[in-house]
Amino acid sequence: xLPVVVVTDLVKQxxxxxxxxxxxxxxxPSRLYAIxxxxxxxxxxxxxxxxGLTVATRGSISMLGTTDLHSVCGQLGYMAHPSLLYxxxxxxxxxxxxxxxxxxxxxxxxxxxxxAGVIRAVKLDPSLTRPVGQYSQGMRQRMSLARxxxxxxxxxxxxxxxxNVDLRSxxxxxxxxxxxxxxxxxxxxxxxxxxxxxxxxDEFVWMExxxxxxxxxxxxxxxxx
Amino acid sequence: xxxxxxLTRATLAKDLRLEWRSKDAINxxxxxxxxxxxxxxxxxxxxxxxxxRIAGGLVWVAFLFAAVVALNQxxxxxxxxxxxxxxxxxxxxxxxxFLAKVIGNFIFVTILQALMTPLFIVFYNLRAxxxxxxxxxxxxxxTWALVVNGTFFAAxxxxxxxxxxxxxxLLFPIxxxxxxxxxxxxxxxxxxxxxxxxxxxxxxxxxxxxxxxSLFLFGLVLQAE
Numbered sequence: 001x002l003p004v005v006v007v008t009d010l011v012k013q014x015x016x017x018x019x020x021x022x023x024x025x026x027x028x029p030s031r032l033y034a035i036x037x038x039x040x041x042x043x044x045x046x047x048x049x050x051x052g053l054t055v056a057t058r059g060s061i062s063m064l065g066t067t068d069l070h071s072v073c074g075q076l077g078y079m080a081h082p083s084l085l086y087x088x089x090x091x092x093x094x095x096x097x098x099x100x101x102x103x104x105x106x107x108x109x110x111x112x113x114x115x116a117g118v119i120r121a122v123k124l125d126p127s128l129t130r131p132v133g134q135y136s137q138g139m140r141q142r143m144s145l146a147r148x149x150x151x152x153x154x155x156x157x158x159x160x161x162x163x164n165v166d167l168r169s170x171x172x173x174x175x176x177x178x179x180x181x182x183x184x185x186x187x188x189x190x191x192x193x194x195x196x197x198x199x200x201x202d203e204f205v206w207m208e209x210x211x212x213x214x215x216x217x218x219x220x221x222x223x224x225x
Numbered sequence: 226x227x228x229x230x231x232l233t234r235a236t237l238a239k240d241l242r243l244e245w246r247s248k249d250a251i252n253x254x255x256x257x258x259x260x261x262x263x264x265x266x267x268x269x270x271x272x273x274x275x276x277x278r279i280a281g282g283l284v285w286v287a288f289l290f291a292a293v294v295a296l297n298q299x300x301x302x303x304x305x306x307x308x309x310x311x312x313x314x315x316x317x318x319x320x321x322x323f324l325a326k327v328i329g330n331f332i333f334v335t336i337l338q339a340l341m342t343p344l345f346i347v348f349y350n351l352r353a354x355x356x357x358x359x360x361x362x363x364x365x366x367x368t369w370a371l372v373v374n375g376t377f378f379a380a381x382x383x384x385x386x387x388x389x390x391x392x393x394x395l396l397f398p399i400x401x402x403x404x405x406x407x408x409x410x411x412x413x414x415x416x417x418x419x420x421x422x423x424x425x426x427x428x429x430x431x432x433x434x435x436x437x438x439s440l441f442l443f444g445l446v447l448q449a450e
Binding site: 051052053054055070073074076078080082083084085086087088089093097098100101102103131147151 | 231232235236239242243246247302305306307308310311312313314315316317448450
């Protein structure tokens with residue numbers, strides 16, 4: 001199977017500090033990759049580089065067969081640690097605006113259906129009129145995931161999707177991710193709660209000091225080292 | 226809705242909605258310019274003739290300082306929850322965001338002018354001796370000059386540590402030609418001693434040059450880390 005993402009000798013420096021030190025890897029489609037490592041290992045920087053938010057100091061990223069990441073950004077879904085939502089607007093208002101950025105539909109009804117659909121998919125109520133700023137942290141995380149799913153992306157980049165989410169909601173999110181993978185999406189999840197993805201992730205990608213140090217099929221394999 | 230015009234409309238509508246709910250920019254601008262009017266009127270006790278000569282400078286300095294408050298708010302809103310990253314990862318063109326911000330700021334500063342101008346007239350006993358119909362033209366061109374540059378430089382200073390200080394440092398020197406034209410044109414209209422046409426043409430040329438330059442360069446500013 002042809003890789004959907006190819007990272008070649010990726011280096012990212014912030015001044016003297018190298019957040020990524022020559023990362024090279026290939027990732028095949030329709031898989032769920034859990035990216036693990038200690039704080040400062042370079043997980044978030046790698047994810048931001050894949051999203052096109054960080055310009056590499058050296059090296060390249062090829063995604064969906066092109067190194068011009070901007071040309072494929074409409075096929076990416078990105079969820080960051082902050083919510084990337086406007087606190088003063090409710091969930092539907094936020095998603096309606098982001099739907100326009102992706103030119104999801106010129107038809108108002110299709111647009112509404114799509115926004116309401118992804119909100120329901122993350123187990124929230126589209127009719128909630130409260131502004132997002134008044135949501136609980138867990139609800140905000142789920143709304144943030146809904147925003148990332150809005151454009152029906154082929155590649156999903158999720159940074160700490162389970163942080164501040166209760167266990168039941170986190171398991172519901174994992175079930176949703178399984179469904180998305182079965183629908184053919186390639187999913188990258190940066191997390192410190194690796195146990196939630198045990199038995200679900202196709203591969204655990206371990207990072208340390210800006211490098212990928214190993215890739216394992218199961219969680220215990222690396223943790224026992 | 227599609228293309229730059231559609232996205233500009235959607236982003237502008239979103240910004241107006243956010244401002245309507247938070248009133249961050251308009252409140253701080255109003256209080257600031259009210260203070261300037263009152264303090265200046267206590268500091269000077271000019272005759273009607275002197276007022277006409279200095280009013281152009283006073284009015285535009287007050288609006289310039291007040292506009293800086295709004296310009297900082299515009300982008301601060303996009304930095305909360307890192308919402309700007311959601312725009313950066315989308316396929317939406319940068320110019321739609323820039324134009325929406327400029328038009329939004331133009332509306333806010335125009336509202337401020339509409340509210341503050343009667344106060345200036347009362348406090349400084351102003352009456353135009355020249356062609357008064359030129360005043361709205363000078364106001365529109367001058368406001369556009371302030372907000373185009375201001376929106377651009379506020380975006381540039383977005384990721385600097387002390388952006389509130391950085392914006393005036395960048396904006397004020399580059400606004401000197403426009404400010405000079407606004408003050409001279411306003412003075413010419415109020416005193417009726419000379420024609421304002423040269424200054425109006427200069428202001429219009431300044432607006433065209435800086436609007437085009439900002440539109441060309443904003444993509445780079447948006448993608449900068």
